[in-house]
Amino acid sequence: MEEKEIITAPDVEQEYVINMGPQHPSTHGVLRLLVSLKGEKVKSIQPHIGYIHSGIEKMCESITYPQIIHLTDRMDYISAHINNEAVCLNVEKALEVDIPDRIKVIRTIMSELTRLQSHQLWWACFGMDLGGLTCFFYGLRDREKILDIFEETCGGRMIVSYNCPGGLMYDIHPNFQKRVKEFIKYFRKILPEYDQLLTGNVIFHERSKGIGKLTKEDAISFGVTGPTGRASGFSCDVRKHEPYSAYGRVQFKEILHTEGDTFARYVTRIDEMWESMNIIEQLIDNIPEGPYAVKMKPIIKLPEGEYYQRVETARGELGVYIISDGNKNPYRVKFRSPNFSNLSVLNHIASGFKIADLVAIGGSLDLIIPDIDR
């Protein structure tokens, strides 16, 4: 018989490579991280993605513009409404369609509700990742209320498909304003409870302060946008820099923090929830009268050229780049998705920390995997 090599005491200097994912509760989807460890310390992380790559960009080349919005729903399914808005705004810009105020205002309210429910879900999961299971129930309880409002008006709860080129699919439900106002009143009382539960918790502070620091220069260089970028002091809010829909007429602050650690990213999102409620309150009583959609041609053909539209989703800057050759199908569509760039920074900020910190850092980036894979 062949003699087997006897393994003696493990070499402490040796590197140990483990797979985190693709089925791991803290990766929030099918993301595989190849983590090199030295003891408990993370040396490097290689993200392996593509498990749910669906080729949305290729599919877009063979379908019409109104059909594309049903695919963008499925990219970042937590902020589906904002993804659709990006495509619609781009098509409307290319056709130089004048959009009535009513549509703009309703779109803005819907976008902010989407942002609110996205941050609620993130807060719920982030708390759970760090061991606070109660957060999950609190977050989902409040998110249900927004989803119910969506269901009443849009028919769908998550994948709403409420936008279409030229306006909205249907008018808002008669109860819409009443229910949104009720929700804001309710959530203004509830949000301080989130702070009591998690923000002031000593264990939470220990696990998030100073963990996964990202400087402003690196945030810009890696293209990290959204609350993650703003927590590092990178002013990247598209709603401020290039106002679209009704953002130009409302008063709101761009939340900026300078620490750049996990805790700063947490606080940025909590502050953004307050700002979202401010925006909704300014608009909900002032929805102008008018049509809910502009009459568009039955077959939409974009003039030859290139069009780029940026919007601010709950996770960062989404860019839609359409190249048209004048046909009813686009020649090429590129989605610059926020999560794709945000993921690329993970190796940079999580190297050198413990493996438990990797869970906290990954949670604070708020990754949605279908948006990375597209």
Added chain:
Amino acid sequence: MDKIQLGEFIKSIASDLEIKEGKQYLEVTVPPAILHDLAKQLREKEEAQFDFLFCLSGVDYGSDLGVVYHLRSTLYDHVVVLKTRTSDRERPQLASVTDIWQTAEFHEREVFDLLGIRFKNHPDLRRLFLDNSWGFPLRKDYVDDINIVYK
């Protein structure tokens, strides 16, 4: 800087470039040979400071393969679009800009994966979404009978 000033500024760096004033942004067509040099200067020159590469897309133009870079300056808030293309469809190769903007590392891997464009001096050029048995699906001549993709 507005579009006209930007156009003149880019002309002062490299004179014989095709500069088009697009509807939205200034579009500059750059030969692959000078792309890296121009990008580096746009990033580093005091007046330009294009520090944010917010979109990098690969495009199949039919006969050529190309890459489009959307650059923005977070300081001055001006935008420029650089376009480069290569007619070699067998072994297309362009210069990597990863050393200038780190976000390009992932975006260039995506372009390599879906269009088959190789990037010189890229630190880690592997396929990103698909495995090696696939072709390059975003090319216009890609055919896949099983998934019903035709030219």
